Amino acid sequence: MPYDDDLRLAHVLADAVERITMARFRAHDLVVESKPDLTLVSDADKAAEEMVRFQLKRTRPRDAVEGEEFETTGHGPRRWVIDPIDGTHNFVRGVPAWATLISLVDNDMPVLGLVAAPALGRRWWAANGSGAWSGRSLAAAKRIHVSAVSNLADASLSYSSLKGWRQVDRHAEFLELTDACWRTRAFGDFWSYMLVAEGAVDIAAEPELAVHDMAALVPIVTEAGGRFTSLAGKDGPWGGNAVATNGVLHDEVLSRLGTEARA
Incomplete structure (x- = not known):
């Protein structure tokens, strides 16, 4: 499929982010700040997004990158959209329901998505035409499907x-x-x-x-x-x-x- 290499890269990025976020989850010295919109940001959010941006600059130098914590960089039809920690309020309070969100947008269409929730031991992903999957890795995954409830x-x-x-x-x-x-x-x-x-x-x-x-x-x-x-x-x-x-x-x-x- 056309985005297989990108999906493999997304998993590699998620692995690297997990090493940062899990090391800071429930850390006694976690640094938390309030942003202008009154939402919270931690040192883990910033470190995780910086790492992803560094890796994408090295592996996908022609792609743009948009994230929650820093300005969009680059131009072109392909854009990686990153939320280093979705559920930061949970993260800073020690609630395990948080995740790293990694997406590739191609010509204004989200064509790839990966959600990694390491504190829950769960990961979900999909790319256009490849179905949706859940598991710990590409090699250990189960295909998922929505319900048939009609009422x-x-x-x-x-x-x-x-x-x-x-x-x-x-x-x-x-x-x-x-x-x-x-x-x-x-x-x-x-x-x-x-x-x-x-x-x-x-x-x-x-x-x-x-x-x-x-x-x-x-x-x-x-x-x-x-x-x-x-x-x-x-x-x-x-x-x-x-x-x-x-x-x-x-x-x-x-x-x-x-x-x-x-x-």
């Missing part, structure tokens, strides 16, 4: 927090959706979407996200047979928010949370 009353929904929905004035719509579902849990961040890809959860949604939060998730969800859009129904990670489902439920979820729900 909201039988569906499980995961989210990050209620506060975000209140801030974007969609609190009522979101609560109505949760009431319509069989089960709701706040697994949060990357994990909600990986559970959708695995078929353990049927719906995941968040009202405010950046591209680096979403780019790696898109290929994994879609290659697993699901759908990933903005609240307004735009495919991909470009809408500033996210709805991911098993595909069967997507239109109904959008009708409750998307543009139509605001009319």
Whole structure:
């Protein structure tokens, strides 16, 4: 497949990041700062992204690199999008639900995604046309697929927090959706979407996200047979928010949370 070499590189990068992040996870001398948007950043976030940028400059010098902590470098149709630690608030509090997100965007399409959650002992990945997989390595992997649940009353929904929905004035719509579902849990961040890809959860949604939060998730969800859009129904990670489902439920979820729900 056209992105096999890039996928192997993504795993190598994730291995290297894991050595940095796991060494700093629950470290007593972890340095944590507050960014202008009041989110947190640790010395592990910065060190991990710097390492990835260094390796990409060496192995993919023609590709652009976009990350959470530093400015975008380079130009061209191929762009690596990196979130060194998705779930930094969990990381700094010692909660093991955090992950490194690595994505390749080619001509404005996320074509490769890898999510590595070393504290959970889990890794997920996908490349266009190659299916979605979970395991510890390319050699030890199991193909994953979304669920076949077709009724909201039988569906499980995961989210990050209620506060975000209140801030974007969609609190009522979101609560109505949760009431319509069989089960709701706040697994949060990357994990909600990986559970959708695995078929353990049927719906995941968040009202405010950046591209680096979403780019790696898109290929994994879609290659697993699901759908990933903005609240307004735009495919991909470009809408500033996210709805991911098993595909069967997507239109109904959008009708409750998307543009139509605001009319």
